[in-house]
Amino acid sequence: MVTLRKVLKKKKGVKYLGKHDAPNRLKKLGIKKRYIDKHSKASVLEKNAAASDALKKGEEESRTDADTRTLPVSDLTVEEPAAVTAAAKPVATEEHAEETSAAAKPVATEEPAEETSAAETAVTEEPAEETSAAEAAVTKEPAEETSAAEAAVTEEPAEEPAATEQAAEETVAAEPATTEQAAEVSHAPGTAGLRSGRVQKRRTGRILLILVIILAVLGVGGFALNRVVLNADTFQSGSSINGINVSGLTQAKAVEKLTDEWNKKTLTITEKDSKIGTIRNFDLEYNIDQQVKECLHPSFFRKLLRTVRPSKRSYSIAMTAKESSKSFNRQFRRLSFVKNNKYTTKTRNAYVDLNSSDFKIIKEVYGDNLDKSKLKKALLSAIARNKMKFSYTAADYYEKPTVLSDSETLKERQAYAEKYLTKKITVTGAGKKYTIKPAQLDKMISVSKSGEITVDEKAVKTFVKSIADRFTTVGMTRHLKLKGGKVTISGGNYGNTLNITKETTRLSRVLAEGKDATTEAVFSMTGYGSSTSVTDDIGDFYVEVSISKQHVWCVKDGKTVVSADVVTGNVKERNGTPEGVFSLMYKQSPSTLEGRNNDGSSYKTPVKYWMPFYAGCGFHDAKWRDSFGGSIYLRNGSHGCVNMPPAKAAKLYSYVEAGMPVIVHP
Template identity: 30%
Template sequence: MKKLSKNAKIMMIVIAAFVVAIISIYLIGSKHFSTHFFPGTVINGIDCGEKTVEEVKADLQDKISEYTLTVTERDGKTEEITAEQLDMKYVDDGGVEKLLEEQDAAAWIVSVGNSKAYETSANFTYDKATIDTIMDQMECFQEANVTAPADAYINDNGTSYEIVPEVQGNTLNREKTREALMDAVESGKTGVNFEELDLYEKPAILSTDEAMNTEVAQLNQMTAAHIVYDFKDRQMTVDRDTIRSWLYKGEDGNYALDQEQVAAWVKHMAYETDTFGLEHEFKTSLGPTITLAAGGDYGWVIDKEATTAALIQAVQEGQNITTEPVYLYRGMDRATNDIGNTYVEICITKQTMWCYKDGQLVVETPVVTGNDSTGFQTPSGSVWAIDAKKADAQFKLFNVKVAFWLPFNGDCGIHDLASRTEFGGDIYLTNGSHGCVNTPYDAAEKIFNTVEIGYPVIVYYSTDQVVGPEPTQEVTVG
């Protein structure tokens, strides 16, 4: 056999040494990567190349320790909950070992440098009891920072009814918030939004509530009326505040006027302004002002029932008007002094009658009133209204015809009397009438043409004694 050359021998030795070295390196690598992860291995986002199982577990614990849950609240403020607060700890479930076992250590030589990412369960525990403690420490649960929700409501601003919008507030539902935080932690979420999770307490009634908007519209409609009752020198007004006090809410949810209260208001208006048959202050033609006694039939009387009905209708229709009540009886002037400036005035002791029109004296005349000696005195001391107006009247009882007849108190009235030629003085004491006011023809004519039915006739005995002797005989025309 032919001997190898020296150089060949050397070459053979070198090759053998190289092969041994390669095999050694491979075996060493295989052994190394049986306990270490290949370079480029990423587990749960952590670079685990050249790391042992224990080192990877330590990294997983570190990663859990870095956990932060960011909480976004209603006002845009954020707060953070950390792993340390939660006392989070890694739980070894063998997942890392399993990944290493699945790694083919013998194939390390072809796997090195090829990055590979893995996901494995990174189980952990945390102290659930700390959730309540953490919540107690959060800014959003501090009493000073919490605004409770408030319902929308109806408000009277003085000129109208309006809806005050609800307040959303920032009060969290504690139980729902606890559950949301636990769910976020346990599922590994890094952020939660309390608004999106609908964790805030809500107002029960919103400004969009249909029933409340209907109620406001109804209230504003019913309180829109403004009704002024004009009594010439004074007024009585039904305004918003008055109407508001009359409203009540029925069982059907609708508002209505309390008719008894409306009637009571009208009754009070009548009490304040009715004058029919009441005392009257009167400034006499003789100078002094006297108080005429109650008992006459002149003045104003409000028809309370009809006025109440008209008022209710006006309010319901939202009318804005100046008006007058419905009257049963009317005087001639609606001022406090309802006698006005057109009237007839008679003084028994002076046997004088005056007639004024619009404040101007048109007649001053002597008269003859009821016969004092026979008990036919002319009633005095009050205000009466002219009840009728008749020309060429015939008094059948006495077969007397008069040109002008103005009765004002039953059969007592003002009239001319052709058979009487003298007037005034003391005639009435012994030769007076049967209660009427006998008047000269010319004066009677002027008065007849000046006054109308309903005008006041004031009769007083004297300025010192307003009410004179009461007649003992029934007054009869004549």
């Protein structure tokens, strides 16, 4: 835009003009009055006010392509009162338009052409109709034409008469109030900017609305496509998995069909091109649910591709069995080369010999025995890959050691044994002793890197049970020399009995100390004899019953204190007195014996002395009998008790005590 400031800057030797510079001084520089008036600050303010009024009245709503250029307020002018500004508002009339149209003939300007050129004013040749249109304030012209109208300076021939010059001056003078001012209203600062901003917002809003609509349409279309076509619950037509047609099947039905078809296959096993076995009717369950699901519902673009290209509807998956079935295992075991597998050497891992004093590392052994687990996995893998012809080579399935002698773990194990498994802990009792072996100790304790010992009480209890028989004499076979002669007897409930619970607690405490120890075992019951002798746990205080001799002896301190003939259990009725070594349970006087006869009838028999030693069998007086001893027991014996004469029963009652041994032998 050509402004007064720019014109002045191009004048050589002219300095900045302040607001107090007189208009006549500007004229001396060759600047025309109408140009000065047009760019004065008061003129610009007037134009701005007019534009604001027009905007309020809605006169500018129809102007969509207005020029957005603004006129700067020059610092060369001074502010004028509002009254002057209001009075200076241009009013364009139809008469003035006609006058301007009539005066559109070529006229000469007041200043010479060269002077106008020196001032670099914009010179534009415009047709009369364009000028007339500008005067009527119609803004249908392009921005370039409106800019040309701002200068309102026409280039005319210099030879025209003076009257013409005067008319031209009037025309020129009228232009600022009509054509130029009307044009300036549309170019006032702020007015065009506001209108342009609103237009731009409308355009942006329309574009965003269109984009939203397009995205919504695409989204709904994509959702519908994915929902109806791509996310269907059944396989598309022409779909197959591992060559098996699954068209129109759901995921569950496809899994079921694949399982059924696969289990119908036959696995043929060959060795050196010779058939050595087959497995059929696998009856396996396959871990294929997720794979079938991925085939049915792949990624969006992959399924879109399969929708438009049917050739992409063939899938391959691994038919991995969840586990071997009973049918498969049975057929596997019956394979001749599995069932009749023979080997010369069995494979063995390297290990630390805990039974040796120096804990040697025993080297591993490579054998030729069949690794059945490895072979079974290989067969299942072949089924999963649809390789129904399996080539078997025996050497490929020899069992291999998993622990080697040069293993660092094995060396650490050796060092551990040397440090913690050399403790000597000995258990004694009942004339026996037992020293815990390193291998047994290893199962009962564990030692952390910091040296803290942890005892496994379950393992200790298992160990105690394993050695209980060494210290228990109950039921053992005894070779005894008694009053009735030398006898060999076993059974019964008398003897030393190891207390499992208490011994477990005691031994656990000893192991936790991590020291050598010799301890006495804890017994729940001990014999009357020597606690240090297994063969002499009966001692010299006992009651002896001889079935064959039908006689009883009570020995105390090695001397017989009671000796009597008796009647034992009825052999004919199968009520014989039990044999063995028993503990006298208790004694009671008086007492009533209750039981049932062989015919089912019950009985209640009062006695004065009752001394039971096993279940319902014991010693008691039998005043209803006239004789004792001999062979009475064979046909007319008791229900299993030892019947005694009342006087002898009373004497025996006076000696016996609970827990003492009762030896019943043939």
